[in-house]
Amino acid sequence: MLYRLLPQTLLIASLLLSLAVQAASVNDVRVWRAPDHTRVVLDLSKPVEHKVMLLSKPDRIVVDIDNTALKSQTQLSTIDLANTPITRVRSGVQDKTNLRVVLDVNRAVKPRSFMLKASGEYGDRLVIDLMDSQQPAAVKRVNNSGKKRDIIIAIDAGHGGEDPGATGPTKVREKHVVLAIAKELNALFEKELGYEPVMIRSGDYYVGLEKRRKLARSAQADLFVSIHADAFKNHRAKGASVYALSSRGASSATAKFLANEANSSDLVGGVNLGEKDELLAGVLADLSMTATLDSSLQVGSKVVGQMGRIAHLHSKRVEQAAFAVLKSPDIPSILVETGFISNPTEERNLKSSAYQRKMAAAIFNGIKTFFAASPPSETLIAWQKNQRNKTVAYTISRGDTLSGIAKRFSVSVADIQKTNGLASSSIRVGQKIIIPSS
Numbered sequence: 001m002l003y004r005l006l007p008q009t010l011l012i013a014s015l016l017l018s019l020a021v022q023a024a025s026v027n028d029v030r031v032w033r034a035p036d037h038t039r040v041v042l043d044l045s046k047p048v049e050h051k052v053m054l055l056s057k058p059d060r061i062v063v064d065i066d067n068t069a070l071k072s073q074t075q076l077s078t079i080d081l082a083n084t085p086i087t088r089v090r091s092g093v094q095d096k097t098n099l100r101v102v103l104d105v106n107r108a109v110k111p112r113s114f115m116l117k118a119s120g121e122y123g124d125r126l127v128i129d130l131m132d133s134q135q136p137a138a139v140k141r142v143n144n145s146g147k148k149r150d151i152i153i154a155i156d157a158g159h160g161g162e163d164p165g166a167t168g169p170t171k172v173r174e175k176h177v178v179l180a181i182a183k184e185l186n187a188l189f190e191k192e193l194g195y196e197p198v199m200i201r202s203g204d205y206y207v208g209l210e211k212r213r214k215l216a217r218s219a220q221a222d223l224f225v226s227i228h229a230d231a232f233k234n235h236r237a238k239g240a241s242v243y244a245l246s247s248r249g250a251s252s253a254t255a256k257f258l259a260n261e262a263n264s265s266d267l268v269g270g271v272n273l274g275e276k277d278e279l280l281a282g283v284l285a286d287l288s289m290t291a292t293l294d295s296s297l298q299v300g301s302k303v304v305g306q307m308g309r310i311a312h313l314h315s316k317r318v319e320q321a322a323f324a325v326l327k328s329p330d331i332p333s334i335l336v337e338t339g340f341i342s343n344p345t346e347e348r349n350l351k352s353s354a355y356q357r358k359m360a361a362a363i364f365n366g367i368k369t370f371f372a373a374s375p376p377s378e379t380l381i382a383w384q385k386n387q388r389n390k391t392v393a394y395t396i397s398r399g400d401t402l403s404g405i406a407k408r409f410s411v412s413v414a415d416i417q418k419t420n421g422l423a424s425s426s427i428r429v430g431q432k433i434i435i436p437s438s
Helices: 002-021 174-191 209-218 253-263 265-269 278-283 290-307 344-350 353-373 380-390 402-408 413-420
Strands: 024-033 037-044 050-055 060-065 068-070 086-094 098-105 109-116 125-132 151-157 195-199 223-228 241-245 319-321 333-337 392-395 432-435
Touching: 050 109, 060 109, 060 125, 098 125, 151 174, 151 209, 174 195, 174 223, 174 353, 209 223, 223 353, 241 290, 290 333, 290 353, 344 353, 353 380, 380 413, 402 413, 413 432
Parallel strands: 024 068, 068 098, 151 195, 151 223, 223 333, 241 319
Antiparallel strands: 024 037, 037 125, 050 060, 060 098, 086 098, 109 125, 241 333, 392 432
16 A cells, blocks of 8 residues: 555645746836836746845846746837936846846946735836935925025825725726825925925835835925825725824724725835835834824814815825824824725716816815914924014005005015015005015
8 A cells, every 4th residue: 555655745745846946927017217226127926035136347236036037038028217327237147047137237226136026916026226326305495584494294195106096996096196286286285385395206106105104204295295096895985184293002993904905015116115214213102292182183174174175085184094104203193085086977087187277176185274373493484474473454545555554664576565565565545454564
């Protein structure tokens, strides 16, 4: 009996060994360009071992992947390399079973790589980031005159690049919708005196959740606003909402669900999860960062109020949950859900340019309302508020001129125009203006 079983056992062992050593395949290759790096993503049939080398004369990055083969030799020739330092991608076979991918580059880069486990619609992936040698300069607070600086608004379009976010019934992708709204919001703040917007993501590429916070901190932001258009398992879920960080549990089941979905972005978008956020390690243990959290709730309440004028609200109050992207201990931060892209009606709205502009205007007005009442010190908005508190109201009478009024109150015409937002010296009888203090 033992002799009859032995060949069968050996056959099974042979098959198992064959499966174990079966080569992995590269099913697709994608390239994304971000402001400070170029990302190359290889979709794989299973996890692999790899190593990366930086070689010179000519400059190139060599990626050796164990026991792996290209699914198709045409994969590398069709990659879009526009606006990247990569001039050509080529491949070869090493030691009969290993794949060598060579990235020819036209300028100095610093490569780093990591594996991503299968997540969501994606399988295992190898990520190679080519970091630019010169990183973009951080945006700093801008002074208008003396100490009257601008209020910095960090505008974060969720997801991007490898991470499409949620997808609607007709395949509208969250990453495109929220970037469009973020750009509209950015344009509004660029036109507003006393504000300086900073785009955390300005194109179709992924930014890690921790890096989004770091970019806002680098810009010395006074507010961080992250824009989303998520999905829910029930397609009838609808409505816009605003979220702030919670130091305890989520304020609702929906808040907890959306936070979990948002926090999984790094698994899809591609971040080396071995890296730690040193700042948060010490600070979040003491989430008595009361002032920051209180400001987040206040500005969120103003934004909710404005959104309620143009959209159905999922919640009329600011919800709270442990959103990783909001965990800046020193910057008031809110996450705006502009609607449920999984809802057919809201998907149609969200892909509409007109609706995107309305939503951006609502967020803009909510933020402005908050800062008009509670501006950071040493900002132009704070100075204007202080001037209004010192001023007197004046009603224009027949025969009045702006220069005459300025002389009477010992102030300049320019100061009167600036305080009242007047584009010229033209005034009319009955018009009410504010006279700034001399």
